[in-house]
Every structure is written in C-alpha cells, then in structure tokens.
Amino acid sequence: MPDGITLLTGNANKPLAIKVSENLGIPLTDATVSTFSDGEIMIQINENIRGSDVFVIQPTCQPINHNIMELLLMIDALKRASARRITAVIPYYGYARQDRKVQPRVPISSKLIADLLTAAGTNRILTIDLHAAQIQGFFNIPVDHLYAAPILHDYFKGHQFENLVIVSPDAGGVERARAFAKRLKASLAIIDKRREAKNISKIMNVVGDVKDRDAVILDDMIDTAGTISQAADAIKGSGARKVFAACTHAVLSGSAVQRINDSSLEEVIATDTIPLGDKIHNCKKLKVLTISALLAEAIKRIHYESSVSSLFH
DSSP states (O other), X not given: OOTTEEEEEOSSOHHHHHHHHHHXXXXXXXXXXXXXXXXXXXXXXXXXXXXXXXXXXXXXXXXXXXXXXXXXXXXXXXXXXXXXXXXXXXXXXXXXXXXXXXXXTOOOHHHHHHHHHHHHTOOEEEEEOOSSGGGGGXXXXXXEEEOSHHHHHHHHHTSOOSSXXXXXXXXXXXXXXXXXXXXXXXXXXXXXXXXXXXXXXXEEEEESOOTTSEEEEEEEEESSSHHHHHHHHHHHHTTOSEEEEEEEEEOOOTTHHHHHHHSSOSEEEXXXXXXXXXXXXXXTTEEEEOOHHHHHHHHHHHHTTOOOGGGGO
C-alpha cells in the first residue's frame, strides 16, 4: 500500500474507481456526493486530507455536464481542505471532439473544460486516449496521456487470426491503426469516410486488401456505432472473413447497441473507461476489458515521481 495517496471518486464510474482502489490496496476516501432536490450538487469530504496527494477518479461521460460539475466541485473542496496536490484522473475526457473551430461562431469546448479544471485547482491531469492528442496543449499543467492499446494488444495477441488486417475507420485514426498493426505484425487498411452531418457518416471505400482476411477496426471511441457498423459491412462486402472492432471508450449512445447487434461484426472489444450498465447485457457482441491496473500503476508512479512513459508499451 503506497503511503500518502488519497483516492476519491464521484458518481461517474464507481465500479472502475473500486477496481483501482483494490489494485492499489488503498480504500476510497469517504465523501458525500449527492444532489439537492433542485438539481444542485452537494460535495463534502468526510475525512482529513490535509497535505495528501489526492487522485480524483471521474470520467466526464454521460450525463456529461453533471459529471463535469461533480468533478469541479470535488476539486474545489479538496483545494479548500488543503490537499497538497490534486490529480484529476479522467479516463474519458468529454467534449474532446470539440477541439477546434470547424465553422464560424462555435466554441472550442475542450479548451474551455481544460480552463475550468485548471481554475478549479487541479494540479495534474491523468487521462486515457484523448480524441486528439493536441488537447494536452490546452492545459498549462502537466498531463499524463496514457493509451489503452497495450491492453487491447494483449487481448488480440491471444487470439488466432487468418491474415490479420487492422482497419482505421477514417484518415484521422491511421497513425493509431498503423502502430497497432505493427505490434501485431498485421497489414493496414483504411476506410474512406464522408461525414454527411453530425453523428451521421457514410462509408465510401475500403482502401487496402481485406479479402479472405480477419479484420479488426480500431478506433478511440464508439458513439452511435454508425461508422463502425457501416465500416464492418463495407469490409465484409470487400471479402473479409471475419470483422471485429476495438475501441477504448464505448460511449454507445442512441441506437448504438441495436446497430452493433444487427451488424456483421463478430465482436466489439472496449475498456471500462465509461460505465456500461445494462448495455453489457443488451449488447451480445460486447466484450469489456478493464483499465484499472493501468490507472493504478500510473497513479503509483505519479505519486513516487517515477517514469510513466514505460506504460505506453
């Protein structure tokens, strides 16, 4: 049990926080995180944390705005309770897709969230698979950006595939897919995607050879599952034997579960950065891997001021 570490969680993903706690051998700090009848959030830390190195585990997933506000208020409470250092552990960083101005008169929302976290009193950020790595530059505090790829790699390495090909669902994910393919000694293919409207995309072409191969579509997140299900159909239509999908963040909003169940995907592998609740039972093709050991090791290394970079491998 590392000395001096304090673990705290809100209501966003308590099961993950409990797993991290068990990995570290440190109990979660007693805190009240509740809501008044008018919707206001009430926070109270019920233990002395003066001088502690505090890690607040809170993904900003659905309900996004509520969970962000919980996180900000917890950080403010910790700052006022004289915590020595406050690290926001955000396995899933909400608003990450709004990282630039794609049209006039729109906000850069992920930058605003970064500013809010810093203003609240956060000293450090620990997160996993940001939608765009350059979001790290929105912070003027240290950011430890981890990747779930080693966990996904270990899972797929234990499976037998025929002529494996890793598929990027769009041009933006090519770098991620190429690195993953290199580790698995697999070939690479790319989906040529045209986005017609927000949360709506149309698959056009499969660039690369997938005929008579097992294909794994790799992405950072699956939201409505429109892209991933269309990509699976396009790959299958190009002659692939079996099609799998893997992602870090299973947002699974709207009709995503139904789309996955109805698609030509054999299996969808995701991590538990986001709590899935009944979706695990409703989506018969979903396999969830935990990132709790990765987070626990990163927390320990941050606390002892040792290198975190080796966790990238």
